[in-house]
Amino acid sequence: MQFKKPKYLLITEKLGHKLPLVWCASALLIGVFTLEIATAIFISFSSFFLTWFTCKLSGFFFSFQEHSGILKNHTYDNVIKAIWFITLFFFVVNFFKSLLIKTGSEAFLGCVFSIVYFAFMLSASNRWGMHFVEKHV
Template sequence: MQLKKPKYLLITQKLGLKLPLVWCGSAFLIGVFTQEIAAAIFISFSSFFLTWLTCKLSGFFFSFQEHSGILKNHTYDNVIKAIWFITLFCLVVNFFKSLLIKTGSEAFLGCVFSIVYYAFMLSASNRWGMYFVEKRV
């Protein structure tokens, strides 16, 4: 029995890598005007690359469930939801901590790189419902 995918996971899946692309593009434009140009380029591109890489690697680890059935399917859904909510919390906390506590280039770096947490959210939303199905020989 497969449950209906929650709306927040569907929205995350639909946004895909477009959100980090817009985030890093905006950070690049802000960085060009407020930071050194080389730093703005490096931070924006490396943030997007790290988001993409993290999404692929976490998706790889989440795929173990589909092939080995480590967890029961309903437990796996709850783990995926927990990962999504925990990383959303981490993204928001890291962004606001960088924005409010840090200053200058350190604040810029923290705010831009906080999007990397979104990679776990995206990967979790993509892997939700990928259940283990026992294959009889």
């Protein structure tokens, strides 16, 4: 039984790596004007790379379900949704904590690297519905 993919997962999937790219590019521009150029470049590029790497690595771990059927398919969909919502929560909390509590380069670093949480959201949205199908011989 296939369930329809929720709209928030479709939107996340559509944003894909465009959101982290725009996020890191705007962070690069902000960093160039407010921090040292080398620091801004390093933080922006490493944040984008870490987002990409996290997305690929978490997608690899989520793919175990498709091949082994560790969880029931309905449970797997609920786990994916839970991962999406939990990482959204941490993304928002980390961003605003960095923005409101921290100062200077520490705030910049926290705000830029908060996009890494989006990688888990993107990976979860990409893997939603990748159910285990038992193969009969």
